[in-house]
Structures are given as structure tokens and as C-alpha cells.
Amino acid sequence: MTTGLPLIVTRPEPGNAATVEQAKKLGLDAHAMPLFAARPIEWRAPAAENFNALLLTSAFAAKLAGADLAKLSSLPVYAVGAATARAAEGAGLTVAMTGAADARRLLDDMASRNIRTILWLCGRDRSEFDARDASITPLPCYKVEPAQPPAEWSALIAAPAILLAHSARAARRISDLVGDERGHLALVAISSSVAAAAGEGWRDLAIAGQPNDAAMLAEAGALWHKDAK
Structure with missing residues (x-):
């Protein structure tokens, strides 16, 4: 399956690595592209x-x-x-x-x-x-x-790809970074509210059946198969 569309995982670490690992087990060409970083604050x-x-x-x-x-x-x-x-x-x-x-x-x-x-x-x-x-x-x-997009980000989104949005905030950031030229990109949202935050104009916009990685990756796999036909 790794010859299909690249899968761009945008969530912060350490969750990003876990999602990438699961995606690769499914044969998806997953790329770690965290757009946020989580840090402790005083409490x-x-x-x-x-x-x-x-x-x-x-x-x-x-x-x-x-x-x-x-x-x-x-x-x-x-x-x-x-x-x-x-x-x-x-x-x-x-x-x-x-x-x-x-x-x-x-x-x-x-x-x-x-x-x-x-x-x-x-x-x-x-x-x-x-x-x-x-x-x-x-x-x-x-x-x-927000974190600076990794160096490979621009090249990945310039060609057809599938992106994962784990939150409404992530969906809005992805949308802002991609801009209006998104007709070649597919996005998988963890929920309907996250999909709404992503806006319109995507080649495909899929919503996970359950708010978890397994459901999101299932949708990503379905989009990969759709593209492979």
C-alpha cells in the first residue's frame, strides 16, 4: 500500500509518532508533520x-x-x-x-x-x-x-496527499497553511465539528466513524484505495 498517496499526520508529539506507527502497520505511507507542540505550564x-x-x-x-x-x-x-x-x-x-x-x-x-x-x-x-x-x-x-511546519511540508502538500486533523484547532491551522489551492488534497477529520473547521474545497473530506486513530486511519485507507482505482 505504500506506493499510494502520502499520509500527513499533523498532531503534536508524542501522539504523532503513535499515529504514524499505526498507519505504517496498515501499509500507509505516513509522514510525521506535527504542526503543534505541547509543553507543560506551571500549576x-x-x-x-x-x-x-x-x-x-x-x-x-x-x-x-x-x-x-x-x-x-x-x-x-x-x-x-x-x-x-x-x-x-x-x-x-x-x-x-x-x-x-x-x-x-x-x-x-x-x-x-x-x-x-x-x-x-x-x-x-x-x-x-x-x-x-x-x-x-x-x-x-x-x-x-503552533510549531513551524517541518521542511518537507511544502513539498508534501504540493502534490496529492491525505491529511489527518485531530482537532478543530488543527483543522483551522491546516486550512490556513494550505490556502485555497486544496483541490488535490484529501482530509480526514476526527469529528463533524473538526470537518466544519476545515472549511470547503478539499478533494475529499472524510469524517471518522469514531473519534479515535483507528477510525481515522480506516477512512485514510479508504481514500487511498479510492485513489488507487
Whole structure:
């Protein structure tokens, strides 16, 4: 399959390497082109006894939180996605539930368990969502900032290729960098909202059936086969 369209993976590390590895196992010609870099920021852990649970929506929170994360180890973790759950366990936390969809669905599950006071360890730039009856305290512990595109970026997007957008912010950045000349490019978005952020004019715009790497790579494979015909 590696003779087909190149696959451009734009998410920050360390997730980029993991996606590239999985793509190559599927025979895709994957290229690591991170357009963002995640970095820790200063924060202080509050008293764990003031909360019922710790919400993690990104693996970056567990990977970049640093030493203060240990002060929250008594809280059960509710994680969005298997990668986030693995990162939490690797940091010494106890995962009570892993949500397969998104934060909204996971919060519904938490409400059914009567979890009302939640500490959300998150990024500096984040999407807000309706907490409904719960009290959610967001606490940023990392930031994700734009990075200079790698040297191979311009050559890759000049020819037909498939790009992956893991967030609305990434979709907007990809769109800005590519510009209006995008009719030869295909894009796979992790969700419908991310697809909307990417705008129009793509040769193909596919949306993953589930918000995870496996579903995104399945769509990328389908686009590769479509091009190979």
C-alpha cells in the first residue's frame, strides 16, 4: 500500500509518532508533520478531598502535569479515550472509567454515578461544554502552541496527499497553511465539528466513524484505495 498517496499526520508529539506507527502497520505511507507542540505550564494541585473525581480529556494532561499530579492520586480518573487512560495509569493514577466517545458522553456516565464535583486537568486552550448538574473546575497544566511546519511540508502538500486533523484547532491551522489551492488534497477529520473547521474545497473530506486513530486511519485507507482505482 505504500506506493499510494502520502499520509500527513499533523498532531503534536508524542501522539504523532503513535499515529504514524499505526498507519505504517496498515501499509500507509505516513509522514510525521506535527504542526503543534505541547509543553507543560506551571500549576498547583488543589486539595484532592474537595473533589469526587479527576477528568482527563487528553493524554497530555497525564504526561505533562509533572510532580504535582501525585497529590491527586487518590481521585478516581475518568478518561476520554484509551490513550488518555493508558497515560493516566502510566502516571500512577487509577482509572475508574474510559469513555470511548467524547467528554459529553463521559460526563453523562459520571452523572449516573452521582459524581458532582469534578476536577478537570486540561490544556490552556480548551473547548467548553455543558456540565449540566455537575460542578467542573478546569485546571490547565499544559499548553499546545503552533510549531513551524517541518521542511518537507511544502513539498508534501504540493502534490496529492491525505491529511489527518485531530482537532478543530488543527483543522483551522491546516486550512490556513494550505490556502485555497486544496483541490488535490484529501482530509480526514476526527469529528463533524473538526470537518466544519476545515472549511470547503478539499478533494475529499472524510469524517471518522469514531473519534479515535483507528477510525481515522480506516477512512485514510479508504481514500487511498479510492485513489488507487
